[in-house]
Amino acid sequence: MSELEAKDKPSNFIRDAALEDLKSGRYKGIVTRFPPEPNGYLHIGHAKAICLDFGLALEFGGRCHLRFDDTNPAKETTEYVEAIKADVRWLGFDWGPHLYHASDYFDRLYEWAEALIKKGLAYVDDLTPDQVAEYRGTLTVPGRESPYRNRAVGENLDLFRRMRAGEFPDGSKTLRAKIDMAAGNLNLRDPVMYRIRKTAHHRTGDTWCIYPMYDWAHGQSDSIEGVTHSLCTLEYEDHRPLYDWYIQALGIYAPRQIEFARLNLSHTVMSKRKLLQLVEEGLVSGWDDPRMPTLAGLRRRGYTPGAIRDFCERIGIAKADNLVDIALLEHCLREDLNLRAERRMAVLRPLRLIIENYPEGHAEELDAVNNPEDPGAGTRKVPFARILYIEQDDFRDPPPPKYFRLSPGVEVRLRYAYIVKCTGVERDAAGQVTTVRCEYDPASRGGDARGRKVKGTIHWVSAADAVDAEVRLYDHLFTAPKPDETEDWKTLVNPRSLEVLRGAKLEPSLAGAKAGDRFQFERQGYFSVDSRDSAPGRLVFNRAVGLRDTWAKIEAKT
């Protein structure tokens, strides 16, 4: 059994429980399931659950099912089903042949409902929704029994069959479990098992007009599939007694439900309702807006599945409410991309640089390293000429303290090219710098300072060879770490969460970049080709995450 423990992944109480259950023989292997309702897109919080569910199964050589919890046809669509499948696959997990739907079990669930009726454990109730609420009592006041609670088994059976046959209008009757109207746990006050909904289901069509409630469907679905550990979030802790009650009343195989705290991420919102609101009210461009915490959004932004998995591993699994700093997510992406993304030079806000002593009409190609972290990535040629573009931020007159970049009379290295010295500036009528002039040292080709101290190295692009692109810079979607906290959370949307730069100049090797390609733009950050708006000849890049910016910190302090 020690073999099971010899893993280097961080432990958590769920993994420990699984280990115990194996040791004690309660279960022979590990079977988990990820059970999304297809009524929205998956987000980073779901990724935590997916990594837990699939990760646990993988670790113990078990299996993890993908099961759609599709018991509410009014809200669920195949569009969401497909999007969810794509997201789980993209994250890197495989459910193999184990794709299921709660709706696969509608027949079985129905039979089980009749079985409960026959045992006198369920009854058809005629109370209206308002009455049901009223009879339920409150948190501190016990509920009252429905006047229909003690109907005879035969009458219940007859009524239930007629409910299924469509004889009664929507909402007019329910099937309820007969448990305890005085229970402190409201879930046990005769929970509804079935409601009448004459709505077509995306998979079963018009076959049914009664649909099972979550509690009645979930545990039994787990049981049917032989799930051992049914992992869910804390708000279902109160449902566990009901989960167990149904299983026991039916006398069927019993999985074990264990709850953990859901993920809260700073500077964003995570509830499906709020995400949907952002989309519907046009505060973002859609579910896959690169600012969204959805997997579709993160993917489009340029996040890698590996970075997200790493993040999910690092945040841990526990039961305490939490608010994880989004900086950790960003860190995980940088760490992943630092090793894998090829470097390129791109000038986001161009400023013209003229090298006065560089022969007019002359041109050459210089060698640039594709990835200093990965020698195998090789090198490439970058064209150099008399007129270049440099970043507006890389020239200051006068220079602030500790500024290492270009300013009048100062030397700086053009990455992989030459050492240049600023000799002059041209300004427009408003005093804005329009062109910077400089002289280069022909002997410093490649950037060799030959013993000189050159503190600054800046990136550049040859003006004549540059490729134009649109670059979208993203920042946190919300200005507050916990926008959820306030009623008017929508006013907290960061007005600078998206900045569009239309005049960016890229080195020519970027001309053929394909949707989804990721690069590090030297000294700036990691960027990926937008999968929706980019096209050959009209490149659009998204900034996935910026590089650590030490200068920004220094400047902010002075």
Place this chain on the structure above:
RNA sequence: UGGGGCGUGGCCAAGUGGCAAGGCGCGGGACUUUGGAUCCCGUAUUCGGAGGUUCGAAUCCUCCCGCCCCAACCA
């Protein structure tokens, strides 16, 4: 005033009677043809609080305080 949970540094989080892991962040330094990366160093005499048990407590007991979830025919 009912039921279920949770409280370890700024944020996550190990630890479950033997003397506070780790990560992010933050601060400092080294190195550097990305002010990137990397590498060092620092960052809780203390575990929500107060009592108690014990040679010894974040871990056990008692009381108190705070926070979260539950009153959809949603999941």
